[in-house]
Amino acid sequence: MLKIENLQVAVGDNDNEVLNGLDLxxxxxxxxxxxxxxxxxxxxxAHVLAGRPGYRICAGSVTLDGRDLLSxxxxxxxxxxxxxxxxxxxxxxxxxxxxxxKAALNAQRKHKGLPEVDAFEFLTLVRExxxxxxxxxxxxxxxxxxxxxxxxxxxxEILQMLVLEPRLAILDETDxxxxxxxxxxxxxxxxxxxxxxxxxxxxTHYQRLLEHVVPDRVHxxxxxxxxxxxxxxxxxxxxxxxxxxxxxxxxxxxxAAGAARAKGSSSGTGRAV
Amino acid sequence: MSTVSSRIADDFAAAEQYLPASVLSTERxxxxxxxxxAQGLPTSREENWKYVNLRPLEKVRFAPLAARTGxxxxxxxxxxxxxxxxxxxxxDGVFAPELSxxxxxxxxxxxxxxxxxxxxxxVGGLEARQSGDLRFALLNDAFATDGxxxxxxxxxxxxxxxxxxxxxxxxxxEAASYPRVDLAVASGARVGLIERHVSIGNDANFVNCAxxxxxxxxxxVQHYRIQQTGARAQWYDTLSADLAESARYQLFxxxxxxxxxxxxxxxQLNGERAEVDLYAVSVGDARQVHDTYARIEHIAxxxxxxxxxxxxxxGRARVAFNGKVTVSAGAYGTDSRQxxxxxxxxxxxxxxxxxxxxxxxDDVRCSHGATAGKLDDDMLFYLLSRGLERETAQRLLKxxxxxxxxxxxxxxxxxxxxxxxxxxxLKEAAALQELL
Numbered sequence: 001m002l003k004i005e006n007l008q009v010a011v012g013d014n015d016n017e018v019l020n021g022l023d024l025x026x027x028x029x030x031x032x033x034x035x036x037x038x039x040x041x042x043x044x045x046a047h048v049l050a051g052r053p054g055y056r057i058c059a060g061s062v063t064l065d066g067r068d069l070l071s072x073x074x075x076x077x078x079x080x081x082x083x084x085x086x087x088x089x090x091x092x093x094x095x096x097x098x099x100x101x102k103a104a105l106n107a108q109r110k111h112k113g114l115p116e117v118d119a120f121e122f123l124t125l126v127r128e129x130x131x132x133x134x135x136x137x138x139x140x141x142x143x144x145x146x147x148x149x150x151x152x153x154x155x156x157e158i159l160q161m162l163v164l165e166p167r168l169a170i171l172d173e174t175d176x177x178x179x180x181x182x183x184x185x186x187x188x189x190x191x192x193x194x195x196x197x198x199x200x201x202x203x204t205h206y207q208r209l210l211e212h213v214v215p216d217r218v219h220x221x222x223x224x225x226x227x228x229x230x231x232x233x234x235x236x237x238x239x240x241x242x243x244x245x246x247x248x249x250x251x252x253x254x255x256a257a258g259a260a261r262a263k264g265s266s267s268g269t270g271r272a273v
Numbered sequence: 274m275s276t277v278s279s280r281i282a283d284d285f286a287a288a289e290q291y292l293p294a295s296v297l298s299t300e301r302x303x304x305x306x307x308x309x310x311a312q313g314l315p316t317s318r319e320e321n322w323k324y325v326n327l328r329p330l331e332k333v334r335f336a337p338l339a340a341r342t343g344x345x346x347x348x349x350x351x352x353x354x355x356x357x358x359x360x361x362x363x364x365d366g367v368f369a370p371e372l373s374x375x376x377x378x379x380x381x382x383x384x385x386x387x388x389x390x391x392x393x394x395x396v397g398g399l400e401a402r403q404s405g406d407l408r409f410a411l412l413n414d415a416f417a418t419d420g421x422x423x424x425x426x427x428x429x430x431x432x433x434x435x436x437x438x439x440x441x442x443x444x445x446x447e448a449a450s451y452p453r454v455d456l457a458v459a460s461g462a463r464v465g466l467i468e469r470h471v472s473i474g475n476d477a478n479f480v481n482c483a484x485x486x487x488x489x490x491x492x493x494v495q496h497y498r499i500q501q502t503g504a505r506a507q508w509y510d511t512l513s514a515d516l517a518e519s520a521r522y523q524l525f526x527x528x529x530x531x532x533x534x535x536x537x538x539x540x541q542l543n544g545e546r547a548e549v550d551l552y553a554v555s556v557g558d559a560r561q562v563h564d565t566y567a568r569i570e571h572i573a574x575x576x577x578x579x580x581x582x583x584x585x586x587x588g589r590a591r592v593a594f595n596g597k598v599t600v601s602a603g604a605y606g607t608d609s610r611q612x613x614x615x616x617x618x619x620x621x622x623x624x625x626x627x628x629x630x631x632x633x634x635d636d637v638r639c640s641h642g643a644t645a646g647k648l649d650d651d652m653l654f655y656l657l658s659r660g661l662e663r664e665t666a667q668r669l670l671k672x673x674x675x676x677x678x679x680x681x682x683x684x685x686x687x688x689x690x691x692x693x694x695x696x697x698x699l700k701e702a703a704a705l706q707e708l709l
Contacts, residue, residue, distance in 0.1 A: 078660035086658075103661055
């Protein structure tokens with residue numbers, strides 16, 4: 001599904017690379033978690049995948065089912081089935097939620113050569129997903145994320161994801177700022193989307209979400225590259241031991257850096273073993 | 274004397290004999306003209322007049338028509354009528370009974386000025402209570418042809434009350450049009466007034482409107498003004514309002530039309546606890562210039578005002594809003610907020626938003642925010658990431674930008690009409706259909 005090779009990314013005109021030769025492969029049907037300390041490049045990765053402007057791709061490639069993702073506009077990536085769940089969902093007063101949902105769904109359908117969604121079917125679909133996310137129907141007529149609490153914004157992101165049914169969902173710290181009940185609702189939403197045709201990447205600080213959405217693979221991002229990969233037990237180990245030991249393991253002498261990267265790309269990918 | 278000033282004097286001399294004394298006496302017209310000649314018309318060198326191109330005034334014939342000529346106008350040429358509102362239509366400033374439909378309501382007296390002999394103030398600053406830039410109002414005083422005189426008696430509740438339609442139908446080389454409104458609201462009364470300015474035909478109209486509002490103790494005035502004159506029109510306007518104790522005035526001003534539209538608003542809060550909310554929307558395209566200068570004076574204690582402006586400028590248009598708030602020495606406990614936002618939607622377009630505060634007392638709460646810029650990148654990316662086409666996303670954000678203020682319009686049918694017009698002005702009528 002998603003294949004990232006030697007991705008090197010800088011922000012704006014800054015020469016320091018935030019992503020520094022990142023390799024990652026997420027096979028179809030799997031859920032992968034990307035963890036890591038603050039500033040390790042997790043959110044940058046999520047943004048770059050979705051096509052946010054302001055980043056400079058210095059090297060590397062990203063493909064979605066073999067198709068070059070980096071040459072596509074953000075909206076084209078969405079049409080290809082990529083969905084980014086925002087860490088900080090944007091408030092857009094004056095554009096109401098239900099309009100956005102419908103416009104987004106119809107944009108995808110148009111891309112697939114399908115007619116616009118029937119108004120009745122659409123409402124039935126949205127109502128069902130609203131219930132699942134425990135969002136009151138009155139939210140639909142409100143401005144996008146306008147005046148929503150942190151938790152409501154995150155649930156709204158998942159609601160959009162459920163309506164759009166992406167092939168690849170990148171969820172950027174969707175668990176942050178959620179109380180335990182909201183976390184369960186959000187996790188439940190994500191789990192309903194798990195399927196053999198779909199891949200999900202969970203970007204997160206904490207192990208907490210992974211108790212409810214059990215990942216197939218866990219990767220640790222340190223200084224812009226995958227420093228360690230493992231199964232779900234790696235997340236538990238990180239919870240217990242913190243990130244320092246991975247950071248130390250990743251700290252290799254400059255002379256050995258090239259060799260370490262080559263090595264890292266074989267052992268550090270997300271390929272299911 | 275400048276070319277324009279001498280032209281005005283000549284046109285006045287020629288027209289004086291047919292200007293109706295029932296609207297304003299010859300004496301008052303002459304003194305208005307004298308005052309105007311003494312002050313001179315504004316020039317582009319003045320700070321508060323630098324956005325408007327005053328040049329075309331040199332080619333205007335300032336006299337109104339002696340009598341309405343040829344063009345037959347029917348109800349179908351006018352905006353759809355709003356249910357419940359009494360409609361009074363004026364063509365080139367003169368009452369047109371065949372295009373009007375009076376509604377009888379006790380305590381509500383609406384009369385064309387020509388037909389009444391009750392004493393009426395001049396708008397242009399002859400009364401001591403008025404201040405501000407009244408030069409174009411003086412011009413209206415000199416040439417006034419007719420207008421709507423509205424009296425609301427004490428404690429009368431008339432939220433859906435009067436709609437005034439001012440139609441400009443003559444080219445400025447031929448004659449000028451002088452709409453005029455005088456609204457007096459007695460204590461405890463509530464009134465909803467809609468004021469529209471439109472053109473029929475594609476002439477380069479010259480319109481110079483003067484409005485005077487007086488709101489007595491604890492009255493409430495909701496005033497909607499929609500300027501949709503033709504693409505070649507020059508539209509000038511002076512609005513003066515003064516508020517007594519606990520009076521409340523809401524002004525919604527929407528500018529869509531005209532080649533040049535300049536509105537000068539002078540509001541005085543003379544009574545304690547008086548309140549004013551000014552909502553203004555302006556959408557300019559091509560070579561349009563929209564300029565609003567709003568001067569609000571807090572004179573009495575514990576008065577409150579808010580100003581919200583949203584302007585979009587496309588093409589080579591220039592959209593300006595200058596909001597000046599003064600707080601007098603005695604106006605302690607004043608609360609004043611300004612939120613002025615402009616959106617640039619073209620590389621050659623211009624937006625000027627300017628909040629100004631002059632405070633002569635302590636114990637006030639004044640805040641102002643002014644922004645002028647392009648569409649918000651974060652919002653745009655959010656919509657794109659959901660698969661919306663770039664054009665659709667941009668269109669939607671422009672709409673949302675205005676909707677913030679447009680949503681404050683409390684007359685649903687009027688709001689719908691305005692939204693339709695806005696979508697048309699943004700050249701997105703079909704695309705935004707679903708939102709309307």
